Amino acid sequence: xxxxxxxxxxxxxxxxxxxxxxxxxxxxPEGEVFGFLGPNGAGKTTTIRVLMALLRADSGxxxxxxxxxxxxxxxxxxxxxxxxxxxxLDPNLTGGQILEYFANLRGGVxxxxxxxxxxxxxxxxxxxxxxxxxxxxxxxxLIQAFMHRPRVLILDxxxxxxxxxxxxxxxxxxxxxxxxxxxxLLSSHVLSEVEKTCTRVAIIRDGSIVRIGGVHELKDxxxxxxxxxxxxxxxxxxxxxxxxxxxxxxLNNGSAVRLAIQGSADAVIKAAARYPVVSLTSYEPSLEDIxxxxxxxxxxxxKEAVGV
Amino acid sequence: xxxxxxxxxxxxxRVPILGWGLGLGALLATVLIAIPTVFATPAAKxxxxxxxxxxxxxxxxxxxxxxxxxxxxxxxITILVVVIWPLLAGTGMxxxxxxxxxxxxxxxxxxxxxxxxxxxxxxxxxxxxxFGVVVGLLAYAGGAKLNGEVTLGATLAFxxxxxxxxxxxxxxxxxxxxxxxxxxxxxGLTAAILLVAIVVDMVHRVVPNTVWLSRLSPVYYxxxxxxxxxxxxVNPGAMALLVALTAIFAAAAIWLFARRDVGGVVFxxxxxxxxxxxxxxxxxxxxxxxxxxxLGTTTTSTLWxxxxxxxLAAWLVVIVKQxxxxxxxxxxSSNAFGQVIKLGGGDTATNEAILGALFLxxxxxxxxxxxxxxxxxxxxxxxxxxxxxxxxxxxxxRLILGRFAxxxxxxxxxxxxxxxxxxxxAAVYGVALDYGNLAAASLSMIPLGLLVAAxxxxxxxxxxxxxxxGLLSFLLVIWFFISFVGPSLKLPDATLKLSPFYYYGxxxxxxxxxxxxxxxxxxxxVALALAAFRFTRKDIAV
Numbered sequence: 001x002x003x004x005x006x007x008x009x010x011x012x013x014x015x016x017x018x019x020x021x022x023x024x025x026x027x028x029p030e031g032e033v034f035g036f037l038g039p040n041g042a043g044k045t046t047t048i049r050v051l052m053a054l055l056r057a058d059s060g061x062x063x064x065x066x067x068x069x070x071x072x073x074x075x076x077x078x079x080x081x082x083x084x085x086x087x088x089l090d091p092n093l094t095g096g097q098i099l100e101y102f103a104n105l106r107g108g109v110x111x112x113x114x115x116x117x118x119x120x121x122x123x124x125x126x127x128x129x130x131x132x133x134x135x136x137x138x139x140x141x142l143i144q145a146f147m148h149r150p151r152v153l154i155l156d157x158x159x160x161x162x163x164x165x166x167x168x169x170x171x172x173x174x175x176x177x178x179x180x181x182x183x184x185l186l187s188s189h190v191l192s193e194v195e196k197t198c199t200r201v202a203i204i205r206d207g208s209i210v211r212i213g214g215v216h217e218l219k220d221x222x223x224x225x226x227x228x229x230x231x232x233x234x235x236x237x238x239x240x241x242x243x244x245x246x247x248x249x250x251l252n253n254g255s256a257v258r259l260a261i262q263g264s265a266d267a268v269i270k271a272a273a274r275y276p277v278v279s280l281t282s283y284e285p286s287l288e289d290i291x292x293x294x295x296x297x298x299x300x301x302x303k304e305a306v307g308v
Numbered sequence: 309x310x311x312x313x314x315x316x317x318x319x320x321x322r323v324p325i326l327g328w329g330l331g332l333g334a335l336l337a338t339v340l341i342a343i344p345t346v347f348a349t350p351a352a353k354x355x356x357x358x359x360x361x362x363x364x365x366x367x368x369x370x371x372x373x374x375x376x377x378x379x380x381x382x383x384x385i386t387i388l389v390v391v392i393w394p395l396l397a398g399t400g401m402x403x404x405x406x407x408x409x410x411x412x413x414x415x416x417x418x419x420x421x422x423x424x425x426x427x428x429x430x431x432x433x434x435x436x437x438x439f440g441v442v443v444g445l446l447a448y449a450g451g452a453k454l455n456g457e458v459t460l461g462a463t464l465a466f467x468x469x470x471x472x473x474x475x476x477x478x479x480x481x482x483x484x485x486x487x488x489x490x491x492x493x494x495x496g497l498t499a500a501i502l503l504v505a506i507v508v509d510m511v512h513r514v515v516p517n518t519v520w521l522s523r524l525s526p527v528y529y530x531x532x533x534x535x536x537x538x539x540x541x542v543n544p545g546a547m548a549l550l551v552a553l554t555a556i557f558a559a560a561a562i563w564l565f566a567r568r569d570v571g572g573v574v575f576x577x578x579x580x581x582x583x584x585x586x587x588x589x590x591x592x593x594x595x596x597x598x599x600x601x602x603l604g605t606t607t608t609s610t611l612w613x614x615x616x617x618x619x620l621a622a623w624l625v626v627i628v629k630q631x632x633x634x635x636x637x638x639x640x641s642s643n644a645f646g647q648v649i650k651l652g653g654g655d656t657a658t659n660e661a662i663l664g665a666l667f668l669x670x671x672x673x674x675x676x677x678x679x680x681x682x683x684x685x686x687x688x689x690x691x692x693x694x695x696x697x698x699x700x701x702x703x704x705x706r707l708i709l710g711r712f713a714x715x716x717x718x719x720x721x722x723x724x725x726x727x728x729x730x731x732x733x734a735a736v737y738g739v740a741l742d743y744g745n746l747a748a749a750s751l752s753m754i755p756l757g758l759l760v761a762a763x764x765x766x767x768x769x770x771x772x773x774x775x776x777x778g779l780l781s782f783l784l785v786i787w788f789f790i791s792f793v794g795p796s797l798k799l800p801d802a803t804l805k806l807s808p809f810y811y812y813g814x815x816x817x818x819x820x821x822x823x824x825x826x827x828x829x830x831x832x833x834v835a836l837a838l839a840a841f842r843f844t845r846k847d848i849a850v
Contacts, residue, residue, distance in 0.1 A: 015850060052699055054848040074701050082699035088692030090605070091490070096588045101595040105700040115588065125587060130489070144696065 003066050005030040005152060005183040006051070011060035013046055020046040021207045023060065028185060028200075030151075033178045035198035035215065036187040043207040044187040045085045048156050051185075052082055064152060081150035083158045085187070087141040089129050095140045096125030102144045114147045121169055134161035146173060153177060153184045159193060171196055225283045226268060229256040231276035238275070243267040313414070313424055317431030321397065324778075325435045328393045329442030331782055332386060335789060336443060336466075337450025339382045340458060343375045345798060365514045368531060375457045376536030379447075380466075385792070387473065387527060389785050391502055394436060394474040398481025399494040401428045402561075406571050407491055415570060425562045432478055433554075440464075440471030447536075458536060465535035465542050472550040473530040477502055479557035486564040486574050496609050496680070503616050503673075507623070514627050526553055598697065598707055602714035606681060610718040613677045617722055618729035621670050621750075625733040625741075671753040671812055672788060674722060678757040679780045681715045682764020687773040689849050704844045712765060712836060719757040726750045741816075748820035755828040756808050760784070762835035769842030 004027035013020040021043040028034040038044050049055045051062050053073035062069040064076045089098050099118075103109035118125060121139045129137065138161045145153060153174075159167045174197045177184055188194050194201055195215055203211040211217075223246060233254030240248050244267055247260035261268055265282075272280070310316055347353045353373050360369030360381055367384020371377030402425060405411035414424060444460075444467030451458030480501060485494035505525040512522035522528045532546035564574050594604025685708075688694055697707065727750035734741045760780060767776045790799065791809035804810050808831070811824035 049848075054695065054698060055850065056845065056847060074703055077699060077701040080699065082696065084692070084695045084699075086692060086695075088695060090693065092605075097592060097595055100588055100592060101601055102696065102700060104596050105598065105697065105702055107701075111588070118588075141696070 002029065004028055005032075005065055006034070006185055007061070007063040007066075008047065008051070009061045009063075011047065011050060011062055012058045013050055013055055014058055019043075019207045020055075021050075021204075024204065024207075024209055025060075026202045026209060026212055028183055030183050031178065031181045032200060033174060033184040033186060033198045035194035035201035036185060036204065037189065037191070037194055037201050038187075038204035039189060042204045044204055045156055046207075047204070048085075048154055048185070048187055051154060052080075053077075079151045081145035081148065081153045083141050083145045083153075083155040085156035085160075087137065089137070089140065091130035092128060094126055094128050095123055095132065095136070098129060098140055099125065099144055099147065103147060106148050109148045113149065114143070117143045117146055120173075121166060135163055135166065138162055139166065142170065142173075146177075149180075149182075151182055153182060153186075155184065156187045157189070158186065159188075159190070167193070223260055223262045225258060225260055226265065227251070227256060227258045227281045227283070228272050229278040229280075231255075231278055234275045239268065239271055242271045313419070313427035314431050314434075317401075317428045318434055321431060321435035324393050324397070325438050325442070327778065327782075328390075329439040330446070331785065332390055333443040333446030335386060335785065336379060336383050336447045338789075339379045340375060340447060340450035340454065343378060343451075343454060346378065347373070365510050368513060370534060370540060371537050374538050375451060375454045376462065376534075376538055379451075379458075380534050380536045384531070385788075386785070387530070388502070388506060389781065390470060391474055391477045392499075392781060394432070394478035395481045395498050395502065396495055397432055397435075398478035399485045399491045399498060401425075401432065401482055401485075402565055403485035403488065403491040403494055411570055421566045422562055425565055429479075429482070429558055429562070433475055436471040436474045436478065437468075439474070440467030440469075443467040443470055457538070462535045465533070469530060469533045469535065469542065469547065469550075472547060472554070473526060475554040476526045476530075476550050476557070479554045479561065483557045483561040483564075486561050486568065489573055492684075493608075496612060500612055500616060503620075507620060526550065597710065598702060599710040599714050602711045603717060606684070606714060606718050609680065610677075610721060613673070614722045614725050617670060617673045617677070618726040620673070621667070621726045622729040622733035624667060624670075625730050625739055626737050628739055667749060667816055668792075670726065670749075671756050671809070672784070674719065674753045674757040675760045675784055677722065678715070678719065678760040679764060679777060679784065681718065682761045682768065682780060683773055683777040685711055685715075685765055686768035686771070686776045689768065690773050692849055694848055698848060705840055708765065708840050708843045712761065715761050716754075716758055719754055719761070723750050723754050723757075726753075742819075745816050745819050748815035752812060752815050752820055752825050755825055755832055756812055759808055759828055759832035759835065762832045762839060765839035766835050766842065769839060769846055 006026075006028035008027070009025050011024040012022050024043065024047055026034075036044050036047070046055065047062075050057050051064065051069050053070050053076070056070055065079055067076050069076060093101065099114060103111075103114065121143060123136060123139045123143065127136075129140065132140070138159070142158060145155065145158075155174075159170050162170060171193075174184055174186065178199075184197075186194065186198060198215050200212070200214055201217075202209050229252070234257065236250060236254065239245050239257055239259055244261050244263045244265065245259050246262050249258040250256075251258060259268060310319075346356060356378065357369070357372050360372040360378075367381045369377070369381045372381050402411065405414065415421060441464065444464035447463040447466060448458065448460045451463065477498065481494060481498040484498050484501070485491060488494040488497065505527045508525040509522050509527035509531060512519040512528075529543075529546040529549050532543040534540040535542050568574050594600050594607075694707070698704065727747055730746055730750065731741075731743060733739070734746070760783075763783070764776055764780050767779055771779065787807040787809055790804060790807040794804050794807070808828055811821070811828045813821045813824055815821065
């Protein structure tokens with residue numbers, strides 16, 4: 001069996017008496033884009049910072065390409081491109097100077113590819129880092145992670161602050177990385193981002209992995225909301241028995257409903273069509289909302305959830 | 309304590325108030341406690357009087373044969389250290405919050421900018437008053453056994469005067485920070501203003517007929533009040549002027565703050581733009597490695613510190629003639645002084661003896677520079693700036709040694725320029741000096757600076773930047789105290805050896821003390837090795 005590119009085994013890290021991560025284990029084969037999901041403070045960044053040898057694990061092991069993340073950190077960093085969760089760079093350097101600086105520290109950066117990335121993300125490299133918007137700061141950090149075509153990309157909330165267009169560009173970059181056989185560990189709390197990009201995911205909560213599986217398995221925890229306003233009040237039980245509806249909340253004396261839906265909305269739309277619809281708003285809850293709902297009782301999904 | 313911006317800010321100041329107040333109050337108290345030992349015999353008292361005249365450039369020796377006069381004179385030099393905290397607080401008050409982004413959130417609360425600034429300023433002034441009271445009370449406690457020579461009213465007035473000069477520089481710092489994008493730059497500029505103000509105040513004590521120049525310095529008005537000196541008391545006019553200066557600078561700063569962009573500066577210089585907005589810079593020397601980057605980052609501050617240190621050293625050479633004249637008249641009027649220093653006749657030995665005493669300041673300034681650079685190291689980790697650097701294939705050991713090497717380069721540069729400046733000044737003004745000794749005095753400062761930096765790097769392994777800097781500053785004060793006051797207090801040799809100044813010796817007079825210099829070098833190397841050992845094993849930014 002081929003050795004996984006990223007191999008985390010019973011990794012534990014605490015901050016004094018405070019919880020960090022406990023017995024975290026997962027493996028990422030080479031060429032896979034692996035999602036690392038969890039609400040804020042779940043332990044994603046701690047796991048990643050141990051992998052990056054910024055933190056020293058209390059116990060367990062973290063290996064990349066068969067190398068120990070702490071003892072062989074220099075060799076590992078030659079393979080890695082990294083986007084930290086809270087990137088901080090010299091505010092007095094321009095974006096271009098920052099990229100040149102990190103290109104020098106890494107060595108062997110293809111200047112043509114670097115320029116291509118700058119064009120692709122439409123980054124103005126002449127401005128100082130402090131003058132950049134949040135999104136542009138993120139672009140600089142993304143480019144420095146991709147510019148040396150690393151075998152492994154470790155990305156902690158990489159699209160935070162990016163506009164939809166640049167999020168699309170990032171999706172493309174991650175897809176290309178996968179097509180080129182590179183390995184990506186993508187930490188995020190945005191479910192749709194992970195769905196689009198990843199093949200498998202690990203879900204972490206309160207410092208422990210609660211679930212690992214294919215991205216399609218997310219469907220059984222994915223839930224979104226639809227608010228439908230009608231021209232007149234509709235019966236209270238009009239949607240409660242409809243397939244996929246997990247929760248119903250009646251608004252405005254029955255002339256509007258907020259539905260929590262799991263899976264396809266087809267049956268809901270057909271049921272709503274029986275009444276005069278004024279407006280329909282769909283809202284995808286954050287993963288954090290989903291966690292709050294689905295893992296509030298020791299990781300057990302509520303029984304009313306309907307698998308699709 | 310979270311009910312208002314004022315109380316929250318006051319809460320933030322509680323540790324510095326206590327630490328700074330207790331530390332500097334204890335320093336003054338110790339000086340007072342030691343007085344019976346210092347004035348043990350009439351001959352000793354006479355020697356102190358003579359010594360006071362020698363060091364008149366530091367502080368005016370008035371009634372130095374009294375407890376209050378002696379303490380005031382001895383404490384004079386600490387003004388440089390006392391003002392550091394209010395200076396940092398002044399630049400951090402608005403600019404620091406802007407850098408962290410916390411001011412954006414604060415200003416989203418339903419409070420006007422002026423009110424926010426005023427509440428923060430009021431908290432600083434309250435903290436400074438508390439600081440003054442702590443110093444006053446400790447000084448009173450220290451002087452309790454001096455048969456009523458030191459009264460509570462006098463010590464509290466002393467503390468108040470101290471708080472006022474702190475408030476002046478706090479307001480100047482706040483004002484300066486309106487013009488700079490970074491807190492660090494504002495702190496550096498205000499520190500330069502402080503040094504210039506101290507030197508300008510010194511001038512009239514060294515060069516005759518220059519009081520007009522000294523009057524331009526706020527420190528001059530601080531020194532006009534000497535509440536501890538019997539019969540001298542406070543100068544209400546001078547104190548009122550300090551209050552007025554505080555108010556003027558604070559009002560101007562708040563006026564500017566209310567009108568500028570948050571995160572912006574008062575005057576924005578037009579920035580140069582590259583021809584193509586997607587161009588990459590080519591062959592920028594400072595981007596080649598972490599060493600060169602670190603060197604590039606410190607270039608501006610190094611140049612400023614060089615200007616101040618080399619400038620001051622050259623100026624000291626220039627004034628050595630005047631000092632010699634003053635000392636000669638002292639010699640004629642005091643036999644005791646003759647025992648302290650034997651004057652030649654404007655020859656090399658005489659000049660070196662005088663300059664040696666004056667030169668005391670120079671290594672302290674170089675060590676202060678090292679404190680600021682060590683602070684940069686710990687602050688970089690705290691601010692997350694090492695995160696991405698450490699994601700590149702740079703060993704941690706290379707990173708810390710590269711940064712230290714950059715700091716060492718800057719320290720060597722300052723020392724060499726200081727040597728060149730003093731040598732040129734001596735040649736131009738015809739001051740006879742042994743250039744070998746001058747080189748020894750200038751270059752043997754380097755290990756002192758590097759020792760401080762290495763200790764700063766070591767402490768950074770455990771402490772946050774603010775505590776690291778605080779601890780280093782405190783050590784600097786203690787070392788200076790041991791070396792400057794220790795001999796008068798007849799402290800044991802083992803205690804005197806705790807201060808690196810002991811190993812610096814008097815190179816201008818006695819040449820390079822090779823053995824002692826090696827001791828400092830070894831101490832620095834050990835501290836750096838321990839710092840590197842710690843850094844290669846620690847969690848980053850936790």
